[in-house]
Amino acid sequence: MQTATHPSNEVSYLDYKGKYKGIFGWIFSTDHKRIGLLYMYSMLVMFVVGVGLGLAMKLELIAPGKTIMDPGTYNAVFTVHGVIMIFMIVIPGLPAVFGNFFLPIMIGAKDVSFPKLNLLSWYFYVAGALLVISSVLFGNGTPDTGWTFYAPYSFKSGTNLLPAIFGAFVLGFSSILTGLNFIVTIHRMRAPGMTWFKMPLFPWSLYGTAWIQLLATPVVGITLVLVALERIFNIGVFDPALGGDPILYQHLFWIYSHPAVYVMILPAMGAISEIIPTFSQKHIFGYRAIIASTLAIAFVGYFVWGHHMFTSGMSGTAQYTFSILTFIVAIPSAIKVFNWISTMHKGSINPEAPFLWAVSFIFVFMIGGFSGLVLGALAANVHVHDTAFVVAHFHFIVFGGVGFAFFGAIHYWFPKMFGRMYDKVWAKVGWAFFTVGFLTLYSPMFYLGMMGMPRRYYDYLPEFHAANILSSLGSWVMTFGLLIVVINLFRSAKNGPIAEMNPWNSKTLEWTVPSPPPLENFDEIPVYGEKDGPYEY
Amino acid sequence: MYILSNTTNASNFVAGVDKSFVIIMGISFVFLIGLTFTMLYFVFKYNKHKNPVATQIKGSTKLEIIWTIIPTILVLVMFYYGWAGWAPMKKAPDDSFNIKVTARMWNFTFEYENGKRTDTLFVPMDKAVKLNLVSLDVIHSLYIPSFRVKEDVVPGREKMVWFIAQREGLYDLFCTEYCGLNHSYMINTVKVMPEQQFNSWYVDTTQQVAAITDSPAANGKRIMKNIGCFACHSIDGSKLIGPSFKGIYGHEATVITGGKERVVMVDDEYIKRSIYDPNADVVKGFNKGLMMPYEGQLSDEDIVQITEYLKTLK
Numbered sequence: 001m002q003t004a005t006h007p008s009n010e011v012s013y014l015d016y017k018g019k020y021k022g023i024f025g026w027i028f029s030t031d032h033k034r035i036g037l038l039y040m041y042s043m044l045v046m047f048v049v050g051v052g053l054g055l056a057m058k059l060e061l062i063a064p065g066k067t068i069m070d071p072g073t074y075n076a077v078f079t080v081h082g083v084i085m086i087f088m089i090v091i092p093g094l095p096a097v098f099g100n101f102f103l104p105i106m107i108g109a110k111d112v113s114f115p116k117l118n119l120l121s122w123y124f125y126v127a128g129a130l131l132v133i134s135s136v137l138f139g140n141g142t143p144d145t146g147w148t149f150y151a152p153y154s155f156k157s158g159t160n161l162l163p164a165i166f167g168a169f170v171l172g173f174s175s176i177l178t179g180l181n182f183i184v185t186i187h188r189m190r191a192p193g194m195t196w197f198k199m200p201l202f203p204w205s206l207y208g209t210a211w212i213q214l215l216a217t218p219v220v221g222i223t224l225v226l227v228a229l230e231r232i233f234n235i236g237v238f239d240p241a242l243g244g245d246p247i248l249y250q251h252l253f254w255i256y257s258h259p260a261v262y263v264m265i266l267p268a269m270g271a272i273s274e275i276i277p278t279f280s281q282k283h284i285f286g287y288r289a290i291i292a293s294t295l296a297i298a299f300v301g302y303f304v305w306g307h308h309m310f311t312s313g314m315s316g317t318a319q320y321t322f323s324i325l326t327f328i329v330a331i332p333s334a335i336k337v338f339n340w341i342s343t344m345h346k347g348s349i350n351p352e353a354p355f356l357w358a359v360s361f362i363f364v365f366m367i368g369g370f371s372g373l374v375l376g377a378l379a380a381n382v383h384v385h386d387t388a389f390v391v392a393h394f395h396f397i398v399f400g401g402v403g404f405a406f407f408g409a410i411h412y413w414f415p416k417m418f419g420r421m422y423d424k425v426w427a428k429v430g431w432a433f434f435t436v437g438f439l440t441l442y443s444p445m446f447y448l449g450m451m452g453m454p455r456r457y458y459d460y461l462p463e464f465h466a467a468n469i470l471s472s473l474g475s476w477v478m479t480f481g482l483l484i485v486v487i488n489l490f491r492s493a494k495n496g497p498i499a500e501m502n503p504w505n506s507k508t509l510e511w512t513v514p515s516p517p518p519l520e521n522f523d524e525i526p527v528y529g530e531k532d533g534p535y536e537y
Numbered sequence: 538m539y540i541l542s543n544t545t546n547a548s549n550f551v552a553g554v555d556k557s558f559v560i561i562m563g564i565s566f567v568f569l570i571g572l573t574f575t576m577l578y579f580v581f582k583y584n585k586h587k588n589p590v591a592t593q594i595k596g597s598t599k600l601e602i603i604w605t606i607i608p609t610i611l612v613l614v615m616f617y618y619g620w621a622g623w624a625p626m627k628k629a630p631d632d633s634f635n636i637k638v639t640a641r642m643w644n645f646t647f648e649y650e651n652g653k654r655t656d657t658l659f660v661p662m663d664k665a666v667k668l669n670l671v672s673l674d675v676i677h678s679l680y681i682p683s684f685r686v687k688e689d690v691v692p693g694r695e696k697m698v699w700f701i702a703q704r705e706g707l708y709d710l711f712c713t714e715y716c717g718l719n720h721s722y723m724i725n726t727v728k729v730m731p732e733q734q735f736n737s738w739y740v741d742t743t744q745q746v747a748a749i750t751d752s753p754a755a756n757g758k759r760i761m762k763n764i765g766c767f768a769c770h771s772i773d774g775s776k777l778i779g780p781s782f783k784g785i786y787g788h789e790a791t792v793i794t795g796g797k798e799r800v801v802m803v804d805d806e807y808i809k810r811s812i813y814d815p816n817a818d819v820v821k822g823f824n825k826g827l828m829m830p831y832e833g834q835l836s837d838e839d840i841v842q843i844t845e846y847l848k849t850l851k
Binding site: 071072075144145146150152153156157240241245246247280281282283284285286287288289311312313316319320323324327328330331334335337338339341342344345346347348349350351359362363366367370371373374376377378379380381382383385386387450451452454455456457458459460461537 | 565569605687
């Protein structure tokens with residue numbers, strides 16, 4: 001029996017009554033756990049919009065010619081889908097939700113270093129999201145440039161682009177501040193005795209991510225400011241009609257947006273590195289190798305942006321340098337996969353829902369990674385660059401990687417976050433539909449790209465029809481699975497059976513506190529002894 | 538080793554590109570299947586019912602070194618084949634046959650050194666062809682899937698792409714950099730002909746003869762087709778990006794000039810201004826900035842003939 005020594009720790013963070021009541025108890029709360037949930041619910045709203053737009057696109061593409069919308073609408077739909085999914089879901093994704101909720105608990109701290117700054121980050125997130133939405137609802141036309149805002153089209157388009165750009169800029173600040181907060185927290189607030197090499201792998205991945213957020217995001221901030229200045233004052237940095245260089249825009253954009261891919265995928269890998277040892281009841285294989293590969297990805301990931309621009313116009317030297325660096329960044333990802341699979345070897349595997357999500361994560365991540373090798377090779381890239389092949393590739397990485405890891409993580413940590421267990425059968429049914437639907441939705445796009453179908457295509461030639469039908473069917477199966485998963489979790493958060501403190505017999509610190517955790521997490525800050533560690537089963 | 542059998546050797550680059558594709562995909566499939574089956578085998582073999590107690594293994598430096606070195610070698614092999622298939626694309630032979638490609642929203646036009654201008658790319662077989670790429674507005678990307686060539690067409694930059702077509706036939710040519718509303722309709726055709734046939738097409742002046750003997754209206758229509766007017770303007774009254782040409786000549790139109798609405802008569806002078814300075818008067822209900830000025834590309838003589846053609850669209 002635990003005895004609460006702090007009065008604020010007698011109830012869970014969900015039941016705690018502070019200075020403010022009702023909704024204000026949430027939106028004015030500086031508790032990292034409540035902020036994590038604030039992010040999760042606001043992301044869920046945006047995710048529903050993003051999925052709806054994705055479904056509309058797949059329905060439009062089920063047959064050549066017009067199906068449900070005209071080309072202008074379609075172009076706006078894929079633009080808003082991209083902006084929402086990239087800037088509001090996958091970039092903040094795991095760090096903002098699970099990072100906020102679990103980073104302090106996993107390293108034995110009561111909160112992050114700067115709780116008020118943490119809340120401010122969420123305000124920035126909401127403000128940025130509202131700005132982007134305002135560009136859809138007001139002004140002369142929804143932005144139709146694609147989420148990449150490529151110059152000079154982004155100057156010629158008559159649509160309401162400025163609020164969208166400003167929104168992306170504000171969202172960037174949310175990301176920078178979260179990164180800063182996590183770096184300081186990890187440096188300063190680890191429990192006594194928890195040396196760097198006793199820290200669990202999810203915080204390690206957040207550490208690598210945080211540095212990218214802090215150092216790379218300002219680049220896109222500056223770029224977006226320049227785009228706005230160019231649109232308002234015609235200063236002539238990017239628009240060739242004014243003497244600017246549109247390729248410069250692409251460089252600046254990808255200097256941020258490629259590392260941003262690692263902002264998305266590193267925490268996903270971190271969550272997988274927690275789930276696999278837990279459900280194998282075994283020490284993680286190659287703990288230091290996984291850390292080294294995390295840091296290698298975070299570092300080399302800065303220098304590969306040019307592979308988005310092989311056909312844009314760069315010198316041959318730049319092209320093959322970027323190509324070889326792209327191949328090198330694949331190696332640490334491969335090392336992680338080898339270590340995860342080796343962790344299962346001679347384990348005692350309990351194939352619960354989080355583990356199923358993790359295994360399918362490894363599968364789709366491998367497909368995404370291997371197709372990335374095709375795109376990294378100069379000759380093969382010439383053929384499939386800017387085709388449906390690229391769309392398939394990054395959905396396998398960004399949605400397959402981040403999405404599967406996110407669902408794995410929510411099923412893993414759910415009993416801790418809400419103190420209740422979900423229906424395990426429905427969780428597996430939802431996973432099965434989602435996985436089958438996902439593969440049916442995105443695999444045909446590899447084929448379409450190899451056949452030569454360009455991306456961002458409203459209409460297509462008849463030879464591309466069959467594969468598009470299959471892909472559209474997959475989108476419905478996947479959404480059906482998604483609904484099962486979400487409904488199951490929502491119902492269980494209210495009515496599920498009360499969960500044990502450590503239902504999966506995991507060894508990291510978050511499982512040593514009550515479920516749901518009390519306001520300040522620990523009554524006494526835990527101390528790591530000589531023999532303690534996050535994976536000592 | 539080819540990825541699409543129906544385009545085997547359609548150009549001199551197919552072999553190199555497909556080789557890198559097949560090698561990377563081949564290695565990837567071996568690893569994907571091998572690792573997936575290993576993983577599934579572990580999941581079944583070490584299920585908690587069969588193996589209630591896990592054996593704690595923390596790692597193996599030897600294995601880490603092995604599975605760092607092997608992928609490093611493999612990716613360097615992949616890089617090599619990618620480089621080998623791509624390197625010849627960077628420099629066109631000096632004796633290439635030059636064709637100027639002009640991209641605009643939303644079509645490509647092709648101009649030959651003897652002044653011929655078409656909206657289909659005619660090329661001779663077994664001869665190096667160099668396309669000099671020019672964009673008049675935004676970034677486009679010229680992509681001929683069967684030839685495995687692609688290059689962005691960037692305004693303000695000199696770019697080129699070259700190839701040797703090796704099989705007679707018709708091939709699709711796409712724009713594959715998103716360029717606005719009708720991006721997905723920016724499709725042209727490549728026609729590859731044996732060199733002799735190409736030469737007789739190339740020197741065939743019947744088109745020029747026709748230009749002299751045809752009625753101005755027929756000439757106007759051909760000029761408009763070649764420069765791509767009909768991508769955005771219909772002749773049957775339907776609304777596309779710009780207003781339809783049907784029945785506009787001699788009728789009044791409501792336009793926005795400098796933010797103010799006014800009514801103008803569609804006459805010779807108005808048509809000329811609309812072509813040379815399209816954003817001066819924008820027909821009400823349409824967007825500004827979508828059409829580029831055609832000054833320098835069309836002569837006054839061309840515009841007279843275009844006007845004659847528009848008069849016939851009652």
